[in-house]
Amino acid sequence: MTRHRASRYEMRRNARRMRRYGVQPVANVNDLGVAPLVIVGIARLIWRYRSELAPITYTASILLTGVILRRWFPEWWLSVLISTIGSSAALAIGGRWVNLPRPIERGYAVVTTVFAGTWLTLAAYLGPFMPPLPAVLSVGALVLAVPWWAHRRRRARVRVERTLAAWPDIAQAVGLAGSRIQSAMVDLWGYRVRLKLARGQTVEDAINKLPALESALGTRRGALRIQPVPQQANRADVRVIEKDPHADAIPWPGPSVTSVTQPVKLGVFEDGSPVRVSFKRRHGLFGGIAGAGKSGGVNVLLGDLTACPDVIIWGIDLKRGMELMPWASCLDRLATTPQAADALLADAVAILDGRADHLAQQGLRVWEPSPDAPALIILVDEYAELIEEAPGAERSTDSIARRGRAPAVNLVVATQRPSQRAMGKGAVRSQMDIRVSFRVREQRDVDLILGQGMLKAGWHAHRLDAPGKFLISAPEHDVPRRARTYLLDDEGVQRTAERHAPYRPQLDAISAAALEARDALKASQSAVQDPEGPSRSNASDAPERALIAALDAAPDTGASVDDLIEATGMRRSWIYYRLQEHARTGRATQVARGRWRGCQPSDSTG
Numbered sequence: 001m002t003r004h005r006a007s008r009y010e011m012r013r014n015a016r017r018m019r020r021y022g023v024q025p026v027a028n029v030n031d032l033g034v035a036p037l038v039i040v041g042i043a044r045l046i047w048r049y050r051s052e053l054a055p056i057t058y059t060a061s062i063l064l065t066g067v068i069l070r071r072w073f074p075e076w077w078l079s080v081l082i083s084t085i086g087s088s089a090a091l092a093i094g095g096r097w098v099n100l101p102r103p104i105e106r107g108y109a110v111v112t113t114v115f116a117g118t119w120l121t122l123a124a125y126l127g128p129f130m131p132p133l134p135a136v137l138s139v140g141a142l143v144l145a146v147p148w149w150a151h152r153r154r155r156a157r158v159r160v161e162r163t164l165a166a167w168p169d170i171a172q173a174v175g176l177a178g179s180r181i182q183s184a185m186v187d188l189w190g191y192r193v194r195l196k197l198a199r200g201q202t203v204e205d206a207i208n209k210l211p212a213l214e215s216a217l218g219t220r221r222g223a224l225r226i227q228p229v230p231q232q233a234n235r236a237d238v239r240v241i242e243k244d245p246h247a248d249a250i251p252w253p254g255p256s257v258t259s260v261t262q263p264v265k266l267g268v269f270e271d272g273s274p275v276r277v278s279f280k281r282r283h284g285l286f287g288g289i290a291g292a293g294k295s296g297g298v299n300v301l302l303g304d305l306t307a308c309p310d311v312i313i314w315g316i317d318l319k320r321g322m323e324l325m326p327w328a329s330c331l332d333r334l335a336t337t338p339q340a341a342d343a344l345l346a347d348a349v350a351i352l353d354g355r356a357d358h359l360a361q362q363g364l365r366v367w368e369p370s371p372d373a374p375a376l377i378i379l380v381d382e383y384a385e386l387i388e389e390a391p392g393a394e395r396s397t398d399s400i401a402r403r404g405r406a407p408a409v410n411l412v413v414a415t416q417r418p419s420q421r422a423m424g425k426g427a428v429r430s431q432m433d434i435r436v437s438f439r440v441r442e443q444r445d446v447d448l449i450l451g452q453g454m455l456k457a458g459w460h461a462h463r464l465d466a467p468g469k470f471l472i473s474a475p476e477h478d479v480p481r482r483a484r485t486y487l488l489d490d491e492g493v494q495r496t497a498e499r500h501a502p503y504r505p506q507l508d509a510i511s512a513a514a515l516e517a518r519d520a521l522k523a524s525q526s527a528v529q530d531p532e533g534p535s536r537s538n539a540s541d542a543p544e545r546a547l548i549a550a551l552d553a554a555p556d557t558g559a560s561v562d563d564l565i566e567a568t569g570m571r572r573s574w575i576y577y578r579l580q581e582h583a584r585t586g587r588a589t590q591v592a593r594g595r596w597r598g599c600q601p602s603d604s605t606g
């Protein structure tokens with residue numbers, strides 16, 4: 001009643017004021033009270049949709065700048081042009097450091113800058129309303145607005161910003177009142193926020209509110225993970241998985257490393273975070289039943305390792321090279337028969353010994369991989385078959401497994417069932433630092449691959465339900481989390497191998513010398529045992545003579561290392577070692593990368 005009387009009083013007072021100031025009443029005075037609300041509402045809408053409206057705001061500000069330039073600073077047209085060129089170049093070169101990680105995003109930023117800068121230059125010189133400049137601005141803005149509106153990461157970021165703007169209400173509703181969002185990051189699978197908890201709240205409190213939080217954020221059930229931040233008890237990382245990363249095959253995004261000292265990215269965990277694991281001076285085991293995705297995992301590993309100029313890769317594939325042959329151009333050596341595998345592993349042990357001696361002489365503890373002193377990784381596909389078909393190999397693998405870490409001579413083996421019998425009686429299985437288990441048929445196989453007691457500890461590899469899914473146990477991964485490898489298909493393997501092959505490193509001089517010394521020792525031992533010594537020594541000279549003949553017969557463009565391997569029947573490392581030796585004495589010269597020819601004495605004199 002009082003309010004009613006008061007509002008009638010206000011209406012009469014407003015009418016008196018309007019008469020006094022000569023204002024004609026155009027509407028009911030109640031409507032005037034609504035106007036500020038409408039303005040605030042529109043402003044709020046504009047703020048809320050500022051990202052969608054950005055192309056319009058941007059175009060309007062360019063037009064306004066054009067008007068100002070023409071009116072007051074027309075002589076600035078040249079400066080505008082120069083700064084356009086400068087900023088476009090800066091964006092193209094350094095765009096990745098200003099949140100433009102993808103080339104397509106940088107390209108868009110450059111095109112937009114060039115368009116705006118050129119238009120402003122012309123507007124300053126000719127006038128912004130000189131035809132066809134207005135039409136060019138409108139059409140250009142519209143065309144450039146389409147990718148902006150369609151950009152997936154922008155739309156996702158805006159959606160997340162809007163959800164998180166309501167955080168104070170959400171926190172109040174779920175019982176975490178006072179907590180604040182510190183930062184948010186959007187990725188392919190959803191988003192991640194860092195939460196600052198209110199005084200006295202704990203991460204456990206937040207974990208207990210998980211179902212309530214899922215409901216308040218409007219996600220699907222099971223879409224949220226909360227993890228503590230080790231350094232601070234009052235912080236928590238909240239991960240919202242909007243799209244199940246494992247629902248479909250995840251294409252390999254390309255190499256994630258440029259050095260074996262960096263952790264490689266094998267795939268993606270269920271929460272969308274990448275599986276990173278270092279293979280530097282570590283042995284690895286990939287196990288799982290046929291078709292579970294071991295070879296896929298090995299392909300992803302090779303995709304990364306072949307991009308590193310500080311690791312040499314040797315391969316053993318007794319399935320006649322079926323799995324590793326596509327990578328042959330990137331492998332320094334590939335053995336596809338038991339005899340070749342035996343020889344390869346014996347050479348690896350000789351290198352290991354040579355490197356160990358060198359480290360001891362230098363007073364060093366470990367071999368630091370570099371392009372001049374690469375690590376050596378020996379990849380064995382179907383290890384069980386190797387042990388069955390090349391029993392001599394077992395001693396070598398055992399030796400490498402036990403002693404290979406410090407000199408960076410490492411094994412990565414794949415096998416269907418790493419039982420004690422299949423893995424031999426030696427140390428190989430127990431020495432594996434990284435264990436990757438794809439699906440296994442029987443529960444007890446979990447312990448065989450991952451280690452005793454792992455099944456009981458919750459590592460349920462028998463429950464993995466799609467090819468490529470795996471559990472990883474490594475120094476940096478000690479809890480069972482489901483992951484899936486990236487998928488690198490056959491064409492991807494071929495393309496990657498072709499791209500990486502020209503940049504593969506050569507065996508270092510210390511390792512090559514170790515092989516040479518071992519061969520010399522063997523030759524002298526057999527000379528002592530063999531009464532027909534001279535003829536044997538002629539036989540051991542044969543590869544050297546074949547090499548010289550092939551180098552001398554090479555055209556001006558030189559012979560490739562593969563040609564020389566074919567001509568001599570010797571290993572790649574031997575060829576490199578001898579070539580370096582001949583280059584030093586001036587007997588051979590490198591005419592292009594990987595191509596050599598002989599130098600006759602007349603070459604050097606004439």
Ligand SMILES: Nc1ncnc2c1ncn2[C@@H]1O[C@H](COP(=O)(O)OP(=O)(O)OP(=O)(O)O)[C@@H](O)[C@H]1O
Pocket residue numbers: 248249250288289290291292293294295296297416438467468469484485486487
């Ligand atoms: N990460 C993945 N995502 C989707 N599909 C995959 C993935 N990895 C493997 N696959 C599919 O599973 C099939 C079998 O994979 P793969 O050949 O790697 O298994 P495997 O364990 O090596 O089997 P085998 O021991 O018989 O060689 C592949 O042809 C591929 O289609």
